[in-house]
Amino acid sequence: MTNQTASNQASELKGKFSPVILTCCAAARQFIDKEVVFGGVGVSFLAVAISKLRYTPCLIMVTEAGYVDFAGVSSMGSPADNHGAIGASLHQGLFDTFRDLQSGHINAACLGLAQVDKFGNANVSYVNPNIRMNGSGGGCDIASSAGRVVYVVKYAARTFQEKLDYITNPGYLDGSPDARKKAGLVGGGPACLVTDRGIFRFDEKTHEMYLAEVFPWQDEKDIESIKADVPWDLKVADNLKIIEPPNQGEIDAIALMDPGKAYLEESMMNRPVALISMSGRRDLNAYREIAEIFRAKFQQAKDYLL
């Protein structure tokens, strides 16, 4: 293939996938089969579930609330979601899963964030001047003690900050050698930040975040604009890798996991349950219709996974 055709094909793909699909598929490829992984809430859970469905069938998913080694038959609205119980090897408690985390049994985790700095410290609590975010949840614990953390976030210039408004999750702290160990943290720290405009990783020596991988349609101009967004002198890997675009298998897996379109449809009001509910229908048939939306895909996922 000539460079010209490759670049034509790449630009045709640009804009074809939503940020959720791009980040979710790229993040799903960051896990290793048989490892034990904490999934967060939202896209960060979905990425682990897609990984298990497509690439890492023996991966053990753990939720904070206490579900361990479950099948992952559907997306979860919460770590305590009833779907987490299905096909699980263990139903335990929240204290128990954090015990397992602090004792070193959790190899990796997938989390979201609102702000990140050069050394992978993350904020999910407050954004100046006056925005309350969700707060730590288990994020602070997981970023403290998990083997490694894969962050997933929709790209926005404001995500990258010289100084965070609030440090919720520890990264490599001030970046100095052994900073985490000296502080008392037992986990390995952030492995990467997966966005819809590339994957950022951390230099092994300096712990500084750099651009490591980009999608095929990202040209030099695009990379320059990322560098302009980032408040530190963002380095770009010498051997910049190209991320494979989402494949049909991954896209089908997301559709299977997300019958309620909680991820595929950005606005809540355009999701199927909202469309029924907001039309003013609240009778028994509306409830039945909603059950039907979930039933078919749910059964399909169960047949495949269990």
Added chain:
Amino acid sequence: MVQEEYRHKLNKVMTEQEAVSTFLKDGDCFTVGGFLLNRESDCVFREIARQGKKHLQFIEESSTFSIDMLIAIGAIDRFDTAYIPHRQVGKMDGLPGLQRCFNTGDPRPVKMGGVIQTPNYTGNEKPMEIVDWSNFMVALRFVAGALNVPFMPCKSGFGTDLLKYNTELKVINDPFENKPLVLVPAIKPDVAFISVQRADRRGNGQVFGYKGTDEWKARAAKHVVLFAEELVSSDKIKEHPSHTLIPSYCTDAVVVQPFSSHPFSMYGCHGGDGIQTLNTIVPHQTKEGFTAWMNEWVYGVKDHFEYCEKIGWEKLEQIAKSEKKNNVLP
């Protein structure tokens, strides 16, 4: 120390109204069992609002949306939390009442974790305080309370602003290895309301599915009220003793309360009610919508059973159907 007056009873069954008025006083600290939208006692927030309790403290790891109605009527003085489902609701605020307190100080201003507070507030109301923790830290507060020790150590949060703004967290060098440790203070809430799938009348509560921190909450709290989806015989409890998370000696009251987690879900009993969830969150986005909703769904009904009647039992059975097939209780 143990409240024998209630705990030695062989029949602890009472109504939700009785349980809330007996055990929860103005100024008390309370918690609920479960975790983020599953097997939480959502019903109790409505009952607390109906009874007009004030100056309450609420502590939970990752909270249910339902706490927002008590924040929005100004009933909460202090809220200890690790997580609120605020910014993932498809561009709507998950806790719009809290957002209003923050934006305008109505009905009272908010001070959040020593970081930010309601700007330009000139009224006289004392701010509601939000104290930030992580999930593990909140859980360890209950563990310490249950073990009757002043704190529990952990290795979460070094180098973060949780330690900077939450002055109740301490860092010490441990006396054995001289390495840093985070100390989390104990909490003994006045009341823990815990929804369980089954209980007998003496107060043995059985939990199926994930366990959350409920066994610790039940032992840390001064009073424990169980909301049982189903009241069963003690023989039925003894058929599956490993599922008894809360033994009768921890329990003060058993409220037989099907769908106590509505509009959210309960393992093995029912899924979430998407229609009623939207019918709650959407009107709550405005003060007027919230007031009308409270008049209709909280003040306008006598108790939880009238609430269920108003939703419609046939619809509640419908949300129970698929969950009962997916997760079968033994």
